[in-house]
Amino acid sequence: xxxxxxxxxxxxxxxxxxxxxxxxxxxxxxxxxxxxxxxxxxxxxxxxxxxxxxxxxxxxxxxxxxxxxxxxxxxxxxxxxxxxxxxxxxxxxxxxxxxxxxxxxxxxxxxxxxxxxxxxxxxxxxxxxxxxxxxxxxxxxxxxxxxxxxxxxxxxxxxxxxxxxxxxxxxxxxxxxxxxxxxxxxxxxxxxxxxxxxxxxxxxxxxxxxxxxxxxxxxxxxx
Numbered sequence: 001x002x003x004x005x006x007x008x009x010x011x012x013x014x015x016x017x018x019x020x021x022x023x024x025x026x027x028x029x030x031x032x033x034x035x036x037x038x039x040x041x042x043x044x045x046x047x048x049x050x051x052x053x054x055x056x057x058x059x060x061x062x063x064x065x066x067x068x069x070x071x072x073x074x075x076x077x078x079x080x081x082x083x084x085x086x087x088x089x090x091x092x093x094x095x096x097x098x099x100x101x102x103x104x105x106x107x108x109x110x111x112x113x114x115x116x117x118x119x120x121x122x123x124x125x126x127x128x129x130x131x132x133x134x135x136x137x138x139x140x141x142x143x144x145x146x147x148x149x150x151x152x153x154x155x156x157x158x159x160x161x162x163x164x165x166x167x168x169x170x171x172x173x174x175x176x177x178x179x180x181x182x183x184x185x186x187x188x189x190x191x192x193x194x195x196x197x198x199x200x201x202x203x204x205x206x207x208x209x210x211x212x213x214x215x216x217x218x219x220x221x222x223x
Contacts, residue, residue, distance in 0.1 A: 012207050016153050016178060017220040024151040025067040026172070028077045028136060028158030028165050030060055033107035033114035035159055042105075043189040053159075056187040059211050060157050061120045063185055066215050068123065070222050073149060076128045077136035077158070077168060079108040080115060087132055134167035143175055153178040155214050156206070157185035162197035170205045179206040182214050 016023065033039050035057050037050050045053070067074050081087070083102045092098040108115040110130075122128050127149075129142045136142050146154075154177050156169040165186045169179045181201050188194035202208040 012178065013180075013209075013213070013217055016180070016217055021152045021221050022150050023153050023155060023218055023221055024073045024075055024146060024149070025063065026075045026077060026136065026154050026156045026158075026168065027060060027064060027120075028156060028168050029079050029108075029160075030057060030118050030120060030158050031078055031108050031114065032116050032118045033112075034079075035118040036114075039114055040189065045189050046191075049187075049189060049191055052191070053187045053189075056159075056185060057119055059182075060185050063155075063157060063182070063211055063214070064120055067218070070215075070218055072218050072222065073151070074122070074126050075142070075145070076117075076122045076126060077140075077142065077164075078115070078117070078128070078130055079164070080110045080130040080132065081106045081108050082110055082132065085132065090133075134164045135171045136164075136168040137171040137175065138167075146177070151177070153180065155180045155182065157182060159186065160188045160197075161186040161194050161201075162188050166197055166201060166205070169201060173205045180214055180217075181206040181208050182211045183208050184210050185214075 035053060037054070064074055081102065086102040088098050091100050091102065095103065127145050129136055129140045131138060131140050154172050156165055156172065156179055158165050165181065169181055173179045183198050188197060198208050
């Protein structure tokens with residue numbers, strides 16, 4: 001049975017439906033450099049994968065609308081690559097030069113068109129966190145914001161499943177938040193990589209389910 005076909009475990013989700021539980025939706029890196037088909041061609045996506053990413057972005061946008069409608073806080077996590085503070089380990093891994101400058105193809109450079117949110121955007125008053133690396137918690141005040149808001153569990157969505165979604169979800173879990181990842185609200189640039197990421201998340205980090213199940217749990221939790 002594929003990870004996306006697996007039924008959600010009832011026990012963990014029952015805990016999230018309990019009275020007084022406060023969920024939040026964390027949207028990770030749905031930015032032009034990661035979602036716009038005109039900008040991700042270099043990643044080698046097949047037409048089928050591009051279609052899947054397009055559908056995923058549509059579902060994430062709908063999930064954001066649903067969260068707002070039922071009163072679930074939406075938290076926006078975005079990559080902001082700073083040429084003045086290059087991520088040296090990433091530079092080393094991709095090019096072998098630890099002390100080299102940030103490459104011209106670096107995604108989501110602060111202030112660039114590629115860093116803009118893609119087909120959705122934060123509303124006034126919604127929390128927005130800019131990160132330098134993969135996890136939304138690394139070097140940011142995301143944990144403090146969620147604690148201050150009294151958040152009890154997180155739904156993590158965005159791009160991409162094996163990278164920034166996985167890193168953010170794992171750190172949230174290690175910080176003691178229950179995490180739910182809807183498989184149809186995240187994607188990768190390779191179908192096999194995406195499937196493997198979902199397996200890994202389901203084994204060690206999150207309840208992997210779907211958007212319909214998440215919205216049903218939200219409806220019960222906020223009621």
